[in-house]
Amino acid sequence: MDLNVERNLDSLIKSTTHKWIFVGGKGGVGKTTSSSSIAIQMALNQPSKQFLLISTDPAHNLSDAFGEKFGKDARKVTGMDNLSCMEIDPAAALKDMNDMAISSGSNGNGDDLSDLLQGGALADLTGSIPGIDEALSFMEVMKHIKRQEQGEGERFDCVIFDTAPTGHTLRFLQLPTTLAKLLDKFSEITGKLGPMLNSFMGSGNNVDITGKLNELKANVETIREQFTNPDLTTFVCVCISEFLSLYETERLIQELMSYDMDVNSIVVNQLLFAEFDKEHNCKRCQSRWKMQKKYLDQIDELYEDFHVVKMPLCAGEIRGLENLKKFSQFLLKEYDPISDNPVIYELEDKN
């Protein structure tokens, strides 16, 4: 019996159970390219399903990767019927929330709080709070779950997250646990002071704080259960074959395991495979490839029960849908440096 783990993401790409796929790693290793590639392959291999690719990185790249503009609302990728992209913008999201709050609560009194909100001042203030991006991404996740449960709006079968560099992502993934603890504390307080708090907020405000908190708590608990279910959620680590990246990947994997999150795939990008490239293998490439190979052997030893996918460094930038399709095929079928070598030189210029 062959106990070797496949060196591709075939099982993930063709998975019918996964609803949340996180793609993360150190900065500059190819997270956006990898997450876009995974999303494209999943969409191509499961045409009957709808997929959503969300960027939670404040420095969004999805628009640049696909060569078209995406915004805070999900929009289909040109050329694909079942793949949409979204870039969460904290400032815009907060302004929307403010506008909604004002329109639902406005009673023309012109009190100070309404004036403050109307000016969008609150959005400016809160938009720069550290961690706000993670909080807003999390709210987006909660919105999707709610829509799925209620059968409202556009429904996506699987959401792929192009995450921010490691630290931000870990904070994002801790949110369910952190929020659950916070909400427990709040529930205790509102249980004792609820009616008093309601009266502080004004007679025109009919918000039931306890009810809202309980609803939020239930949603957060649902998300926590989903994120820790290996059939529903998985994390794909992206790295390059260098010490710092690998060390960060190891730290990321250990941290994810402590959150009970499933992680069993590693994508190693920017590999040179110089010894197999007869035409283009300068001294520098040979030297770098030797260094990369040294770490590749270590990766194979350390992560023997992981899907370790080795992706080549291409001659050009991987931008645009066609280039991404060409590149992403190696997630499904292991890259052969001899037979697949011409592909990395076939990338079209994307202006």
Next chain:
Amino acid sequence: MANSVVIIALFLVAVTKFIDYTAKYHSNWLMALSLKTNSKDTREYNSKLRKQRQLIEENHSISAQDNYAKWTKNNRQLDKLKIELSELDSKIKLNSKNLHAIFHKLKLITLTLPFFVFKIWKGKEIVYYLPTNDTFPYLISGVWNNGWLHLVLTPLNYILGRQTSMSTKVGVSFGIWIWALTNVISNIESLIKFLLFTEKIEAPKVTSQK
């Protein structure tokens, strides 16, 4: 009877003072006792600590870049050991803390409370009579012994030449006696501490300013 009360009180005071003077060694004694009673946990802790040191030394002796896999595996073991050591440390400390609590309860039950009860119970018992009989003036002793009538009869007795000895036996109760004893001991302690164990503070020298 009085002697036995005094002997018991002296014994209890001596034991209390001994415990007070050796207070700073109690932690060490209790820790040593705790280590003996938790020998299994202590052995495990020491063995894991040794393993941790070995792994740290090994990691320092190899190149992380050249032996990344081994270095990372060692780091994984180190992370695991750190958690285990912390748990064992908490367990040992908790056992030690429990032992300290038991010691304090034992001290309370076998020494402090009995001594307190003993003082209340025997507090009014006379343990000592003042040695002289003329501690107080004749008239006052007479009034104590015979009442106010003594004041009226004293001149008559003097005229009639009757000499009556009005000695009053003045007794000291156990409660007062033990209070006085502990105060004297406390004052002697302060004196010895001040004379022998307090560092001399030199008077500051005032330098002349031009």
